[in-house]
Amino acid sequence: MSQLSIIKDNYSGIVGKGAMLALTAMLTACSSNSVQTQSDDLEHRHNKQARHDHHKEDDHVKVASTRTATQINFSLFNKAAMVKDPKVVSCTLVNGDAAYCAKFVVKYLPEDLDIGPFCPSSLDREGGIWEWDGRKSGLYRVDGAFFQMLAEQGYTFYDEKGRVYITDFADKKSPHEHSCINVAVDKEVEITMLIPTEPVIADASSKLGVVDKVGMTLSGVPIFSDAPSVQQTGHIPVLDTCAGHVDPGGWYHYHGTATDMASVYEHEGVHAECHLAQDSSALFGYAFDGIGIYGSHDENGRLPTDLDTCHGHLGYVQGKQEKVYHYHATEDFPNLPPCLSGVVARNNFSTTAETGVGAVKNKGSQTMAEHPDEPDGQRRRMQGDQSEPRGEGFPPGFEEAAQTLGVSVDELFQALNDAGGPNADIGQVAKVLGISEEALTAALPQPPQR
Numbered sequence: 001m002s003q004l005s006i007i008k009d010n011y012s013g014i015v016g017k018g019a020m021l022a023l024t025a026m027l028t029a030c031s032s033n034s035v036q037t038q039s040d041d042l043e044h045r046h047n048k049q050a051r052h053d054h055h056k057e058d059d060h061v062k063v064a065s066t067r068t069a070t071q072i073n074f075s076l077f078n079k080a081a082m083v084k085d086p087k088v089v090s091c092t093l094v095n096g097d098a099a100y101c102a103k104f105v106v107k108y109l110p111e112d113l114d115i116g117p118f119c120p121s122s123l124d125r126e127g128g129i130w131e132w133d134g135r136k137s138g139l140y141r142v143d144g145a146f147f148q149m150l151a152e153q154g155y156t157f158y159d160e161k162g163r164v165y166i167t168d169f170a171d172k173k174s175p176h177e178h179s180c181i182n183v184a185v186d187k188e189v190e191i192t193m194l195i196p197t198e199p200v201i202a203d204a205s206s207k208l209g210v211v212d213k214v215g216m217t218l219s220g221v222p223i224f225s226d227a228p229s230v231q232q233t234g235h236i237p238v239l240d241t242c243a244g245h246v247d248p249g250g251w252y253h254y255h256g257t258a259t260d261m262a263s264v265y266e267h268e269g270v271h272a273e274c275h276l277a278q279d280s281s282a283l284f285g286y287a288f289d290g291i292g293i294y295g296s297h298d299e300n301g302r303l304p305t306d307l308d309t310c311h312g313h314l315g316y317v318q319g320k321q322e323k324v325y326h327y328h329a330t331e332d333f334p335n336l337p338p339c340l341s342g343v344v345a346r347n348n349f350s351t352t353a354e355t356g357v358g359a360v361k362n363k364g365s366q367t368m369a370e371h372p373d374e375p376d377g378q379r380r381r382m383q384g385d386q387s388e389p390r391g392e393g394f395p396p397g398f399e400e401a402a403q404t405l406g407v408s409v410d411e412l413f414q415a416l417n418d419a420g421g422p423n424a425d426i427g428q429v430a431k432v433l434g435i436s437e438e439a440l441t442a443a444l445p446q447p448p449q450r
């Protein structure tokens with residue numbers, strides 16, 4: 001008997017035992033203002049949700065709020081970025097807590113977004129921007145003067161005629177020691193992101209390093225922390241003037257608060273302009289801990305003076321009657337929070353791309369040398385918690401259940417297998433996976449009709 005049929009038999013056994021509740025795995029959210037507020041505690045909320053699941057499908061999802069929460073309001077998000085309507089799903093936070101997350105599936109690039117310029121073709125042209133971390137460090141417009149400064153420090157990105165070496169690293173290796181990276185987009189790629197609907201402040205903040213996941217913009221674009229250093233990779237994955245570029249996976253993302261770049265350019269004396277509407281007190285997006293990221297100024301137009309190490313504080317924001325904890329952009333670059341105060345969800349970022357951050361296909365087949373945008377350790381770490389995509393052979397809904405639970409399909413089946421096969425104990429499976437029994441039973445697919 002194959003491993004697969006053992007697993008399937010075990011699954012049938014569990015179903016036969018009737019251990020699962022006939023709950024739908026997904027919580028269906030309404031399209032507008034789908035998240036309502038109630039102040040009940042988590043326990044109460046879960047009970048309420050369980051009852052709620054027996055109601056008709058178009059009921060609103062009720063999600064609790066806390067005094068410091070910044071709640072995700074789906075109506076604020078850009079529909080032109082979405083593959084499908086965002087919804088609220090069960091998820092597991094990295095601390096093991098069961099929670100609810102907003103699940104976003106976005107395109108490689110929002111339909112209504114213009115991107116670039118990235119690499120200038122020659123020294124007499126202007127490209128995007130780059131934060132140089134060598135001698136004369138700072139934020140620069142990527143132009144002839146910038147490339148000449150780098151050449152003086154031993155990094156030559158152009159030939160004797162002043163033509164810039166440009167490479168699409170998703171496609172081929174650069175024949176040059178130093179080249180400007182301009183990855184082509186892949187229109188097929190979809191990105192799935194999970195953001196807790198109710199922020200939970202962590203015991204200790206988590207630092208954001210190079211290319212760590214920060215969050216998602218209201219426009220539907222992923223946000224990452226510092227792009228990799230030219231001094232480490234030898235190449236320059238230039239950012240456009242809104243601080244975004246294309247990942248080796250073919251999808252666009254930001255490395256800065258794009259809607260407040262004007263403050264940065266003014267503060268740092270850089271001659272550049274982001275074509276997006278600039279508003280230094282607007283909500284830019286949500287961090288992966290569910291906390292809102294605003295521009296550098298508070299809603300009263302002042303620079304906040306009481307920011308913590310993650311550039312967060314408790315204060316008033318537009319549209320809220322009470323103070324909420326939120327992050328602010330800074331006036332220097334990268335203008336993003338340097339750490340996250342809250343707890344993020346497991347497996348909160350995956351793409352359908354074959355490479356790059358969050359890729360789940362062809363795992364391990366790409367090397368660091370081919371994709372300098374994402375450091376090797378980072379890549380391995382980020383891929384390590386992704387579920388392997390599986391084809392046929394598994395009962396319908398299992399991949400979705402694993403995704404909901406923040407575990408891989410393998411982990412889920414292994415746990416079911418280990419917990420006694422046909423007599424598997426749901427409680428034990430939940431314990432092994434570090435999730436609540438309630439979340440597990442809710443997420444598992446409905447048993448087939450017998």
Ligand SMILES: [Zn+2]
Nearest residue numbers: 224227247373
């Ligand atoms: Zn990047």
Ligand SMILES: [Zn+2]
Nearest residue numbers: 298304315328
């Ligand atoms: Zn504020």
